[in-house]
Amino acid sequence: MDIFGIKALLICALIFIPFEHLFAEQPQKVLRKGLDVDLIYVLFNTFVIKAAMAMMALGTLEAAAILVPQSVTRAVSGQPIWLQVAEMILITDIGVYWAHRAFHKIPALWKFHAIHHGIEELDWLGAFHSHPVDAIVTKAISLTPIYLLGFSDASLAVFSLIYFGHTMLVHSNLRIAFGPFKWLIASPQFHRWHHANQRTAYDKNFAGQLPFLDVIFGTYNATGNKLPEKYGVDDPIPSSYFGQLGYPFLPHRKPSKRAAPSVEAGWLPDTPGIEHVDR
Known part of the structure; x- marks a missing residue:
């Protein structure tokens, strides 16, 4: 078994590296800054996340077998695969x-998510550059309903x-115009503007696949064809x-120099013990 996903990594490299060279959004070397660290993330996170998700x-x-009626799981898994996906x-x-x-708004969580935003040269490998705690918690929240509802194995494979x-793709250094489908x-x-280290980009474009969620919840950042001035974070x-693995567990030595952004009304109230961070 290829538990570290090396074969998949090589296949992805054969696809993305040539395309990023031919259709680059910004000039960037293949052997860019931080490439060695990203490769470690690919191998380590793949193994750890697979184990945690299993x-x-x-x-x-097991919980679904007790809590969810079989009529529900049969109905869900019996749908056409395209509809399940x-x-x-x-x-x-x-x-x-x-x-x-939440990882942006709650300081204790931001320490983990800041690792992902620390990327200064963005390409397809940036998709793997996440602290294991960040990746596992996000996947647990997003995938638990899928396992509970009993979607079929075939639809899960296609979805994956x-x-x-x-x-x-969204982390890649590719120049692709989605036209009218950019909302969908x-x-x-x-996603490039979600990573931008600029005031107008902070706390925007949270959706992973469906931008209309940001439109609905008021966090969409429309930028046209402009490019960010820089990526990364001010955090050390x-x-x-x-x-990076140990960074979230250490106390911050210096507070962020950024001014606190406005907080969307009604999402996270000013509660004692919960602060708002600026990404």
Whole structure:
């Protein structure tokens, strides 16, 4: 078994590297800054997340057998595969949206998510550059309803291929115009501005696949064809893999220099013990 996903990594590299060279949005070397650390993330996160998701799926399926009527799971799994996949994309991206938003708004969670935003040169490998805690919590929130409802194995396989391929695409350094579909399907341009280290981009474009969720919840950032001035964060993120792994567990030595952004009314009240962060 290819538990580290090396074969999949090589296949993705053969697809994305040539296309990013031919249709690059911004000039960037293949052997860019932080490439070695991203490769470690690919190998380590693949193994750890697979193990965590397997345990979560097992526990959720056991709970579903008790809590969810078989008539419901039979009805769900009996739908056409294309409809099951569409439903999974919607359900999981609602979970991704709110989990993602929480990781931006709650300081203790932001320490984990800041690792992902620490990328300064964005390409397809950036899809894997996430702290394991960030990745596992987000997947647990977004995938638990899928396991509970009993979607079929075939639809789960199709969904997984679409999800991982699209996640790499939105992080890629590709110049692709989605035209009128930009509201429906997240593009590299859409997600690129989520990573921008600019005031106008903070706390915007949280959806993973469906930008209309940001439109509905008031966090959509329309940028036209403009490019961000820079990526990354002002936080003092370590450059090494193990430094980044331990970063969220260490106290911040310096507060962020950014001014606190406005907080959307009604989402997260000013509650004692909960602060608002600026990404």
